[in-house]
Amino acid sequence: MTDAEGTSTARPSAPTNLAFGVDVGGSGIKGGVVDLDTGELVGERFKVLTPQPSTPDAVAGGVVEVVEHFDWTGPVGLTLPGVITDATMRTAANIDKGWIGTDVYELFGKALGGRQVSVLNDADAAGMAEDRFGAGADVDGVVMLLTLGTGIGSAILINGTLVPNTELGHMVIDGKEAEHMASSKVKEDKDWSYHKWAGKLSTVLETYEALFWPKLFIVGGGISRKADKWVPMLSNSTPVVAATLRNTAGIVGAAMAVDAGLRT
CATH class of the missing domain: 3.30.420.40 (ATPase, nucleotide binding domain)
Structure with a gap:
């Protein structure tokens, strides 16, 4: 017409x-x-x-x-x-x-x-969405989503295929569950600076790297909206990017x- x-x-x-x-x-x-x-x-x-x-x-x-x-x-x-x-x-x-x-x-x-x-x-579910349509689109290999909130939620995808129910926030690292070491709630409760918290999170990410060798970490949760303030402080090797699909x-x-x- x-x-x-x-x-x-x-x-x-x-x-x-x-x-x-x-x-x-x-x-x-x-x-x-x-x-x-x-x-x-x-x-x-x-x-x-x-x-x-x-x-x-x-x-x-x-x-x-x-x-x-x-x-x-x-x-x-x-x-x-x-x-x-x-x-x-x-x-x-x-x-x-x-x-x-x-x-x-x-x-x-x-x-x-x-x-x-x-x-x-x-x-x-969030990991599947981010892997296909969000921050992980067009990334081959292992992609890991971590939601940083009250705890640490996790999703692992291999070339788009989900490995369900990984629950990596409960992995014990240096005597503590990962989410008791580096969730955003821990940062808030202990009033840590971004620099101190990024150090704790780096330890968690380095442990995941040694086990899974991901191509990319995608971080979600409310604190991901301020990723520019703390991602540059991380010391792990794998690239870390903020989730894009959010809610x-x-x-x-x-x-x-x-x-x-x-x-x-």
């Missing part, structure tokens, strides 16, 4: 390669429709508060509310803050301990009317997981 002056007025076609992701966190349940060609959300994300107590049935109700907000009727990918193996939640970080032992596929499949679901760890990474990764039929 053209206007009176001969200029094309055709609208760009709407994205067709879509999937839906929901990111369940300790404080909020957020979701949205994802364009899998670009890694971008189609429209705004929608968020509800995580119920308190955050029991499995209560959280499933919040997930249904998010999905129904978009009138989405297809498969749904979900993240949870814990380790999931053989469809079962094994740990429960920042969520009700009643999740431990829950069959997450039975729970969400029933709540969502029997539709297809994929459920995975939240750091793993959408979990949603995007969950959508990627269900599109791929991933089941952990």
Whole structure:
């Protein structure tokens, strides 16, 4: 179609390669429709508060509310803050301990009317998204995402393939769990300077390097927004860059997981 002056007025076609992701966190349940060609959300994300107590049935109700907000009727990918193996939640970080032992596929499949679901760890989902669409795009080999917050979440991808449930924040280094040595919470609690904290984080990264030889570390969490203040102070060898997808990474990764039929 053209206007009176001969200029094309055709609208760009709407994205067709879509999937839906929901990111369940300790404080909020957020979701949205994802364009899998670009890694971008189609429209705004929608968020509800995580119920308190955050029991499995209560959280499933919040997930249904998010999905129904978009009138989405297809498969749904979900993240949870814990380790999931053989469809079962094994740990429960920042969520009700009643999740431990829950069959997450039975729970969400029933709540969502029997539709297809994929459920995975939240750091793993963020790592998948960053590896394909964010800071790790076009990087071959081993890419590691580390979320630096209350603890240290981790995800390892090898040429785009996820190694699930790595939980490297619990690795013991110099007699302490890594996240008790170098999470952003430790920095805040001890009122460390960036320089002192970067030294502790460097020790953690150097340990991971010796074991996994990654091509790239991607760091997420709130402190990554100030990466320019502390990344130059790190002494490890592998390049370290800030995550770029930020608050959408979990949603995007969950959508990627269900599109791929991933089941952990």
